[in-house]
Amino acid sequence: xxxKNINTTESPITRFVLILVALLFIFIVLIVxxxxxxxxxxxxxxxxxxxxxxxxxxxxxxxxxxxxVLFAVPLNLVFGVSASWLIARFEFTGKSLLTSLIDxxxxxxxxxxxxxxxxxxxxxxxxxxxxxDHDIKIIFAVPGIILVTVFVTFxxxxxxxxxxxxxxxxxxxxxxxxxxxxxxxxxxxxxxxxIKWGILYGVILCNARAMGEFGAVSVVSGHIRGLTxxxxxxxxxxxxxxxxxxxxAVASLLTLAAIATLIIKEIVNYFSHKGGRQ
Numbered sequence: 001x002x003x004k005n006i007n008t009t010e011s012p013i014t015r016f017v018l019i020l021v022a023l024l025f026i027f028i029v030l031i032v033x034x035x036x037x038x039x040x041x042x043x044x045x046x047x048x049x050x051x052x053x054x055x056x057x058x059x060x061x062x063x064x065x066x067x068x069v070l071f072a073v074p075l076n077l078v079f080g081v082s083a084s085w086l087i088a089r090f091e092f093t094g095k096s097l098l099t100s101l102i103d104x105x106x107x108x109x110x111x112x113x114x115x116x117x118x119x120x121x122x123x124x125x126x127x128x129x130x131x132x133d134h135d136i137k138i139i140f141a142v143p144g145i146i147l148v149t150v151f152v153t154f155x156x157x158x159x160x161x162x163x164x165x166x167x168x169x170x171x172x173x174x175x176x177x178x179x180x181x182x183x184x185x186x187x188x189x190x191x192x193x194x195i196k197w198g199i200l201y202g203v204i205l206c207n208a209r210a211m212g213e214f215g216a217v218s219v220v221s222g223h224i225r226g227l228t229x230x231x232x233x234x235x236x237x238x239x240x241x242x243x244x245x246x247x248x249a250v251a252s253l254l255t256l257a258a259i260a261t262l263i264i265k266e267i268v269n270y271f272s273h274k275g276g277r278q
Contacts (some may be wrong), residue, residue, distance in 0.1 A: 114219025
């Protein structure tokens with residue numbers, strides 16, 4: 001394996017100080033808070049810890065979180081692949097506008113995102129009367145939570161795939177089409193294998209954000225116990241009720257999910273670079 005040597009002019013003392021500062025920052029900002037979560041979660045023992053997690057409302061929050069992820073991630077996957085293919089492979093009027101629109105959730109506060117959907121689908125919103133007449137509930141119900149989660153997470157997969165597909169070019173796809181392959185055959189046998197690691201990387205990031213989303217979901221959920229509370233909302237309720245052990249116990253689930261996400265991300269990153277060197 002080829003490694004590029006980088007010559008630096010910094011003295012050993014300078015490098016030592018920079019490394020020390022970086023490690024100290026990571027320890028204070030990352031390690032200590034993570035350790036504190038588990039410390040407080042287990043403060044009253046394992047029985048209280050597991051009782052907090054297996055509580056009926058906690059299980060309902062966990063279930064709703066996974067349902068939201070189950071819908072949001074596949075929808076974003078379809079959009080991300082479609083948008084990246086369209087932007088990377090075709091020239092059309094409004095292409096730069098579409099690229100800019102994909103970044104909107106990055107620049108808009110999640111709370112504002114939630115308010116947008118309230119203005120659209122709330123009782124006094126644009127479609128509120130129509131939804132009320134047909135007994136369709138979106139705001140303060142599961143569909144609203146899924147919608148806002150899709151909105152705040154949809155750039156992740158697209159933004160991961162667009163530069164990958166642009167760098168790959170279209171030569172292999174054009175060769176497959178010339179040889180008689182159909183559009184779907186070209187996608188499944190040529191395009192997909194080339195972008196599979198980018199898809200997986202984007203899905204991991206999208207999943208992590210969907211599980212931890214708080215602001216937008218808080219606006220549209222209504223905080224109905226056992227019905228519209230996801231894990232982050234349930235943690236907030238427990239904390240506001242001074243049930244700190246329960247709050248940290250449930251929060252530890254998100255922490256474990258975040259750690260697992262980082263590990264999986266690094267594994268994907270390792271194999272994607274390993275595949276690129278072969």
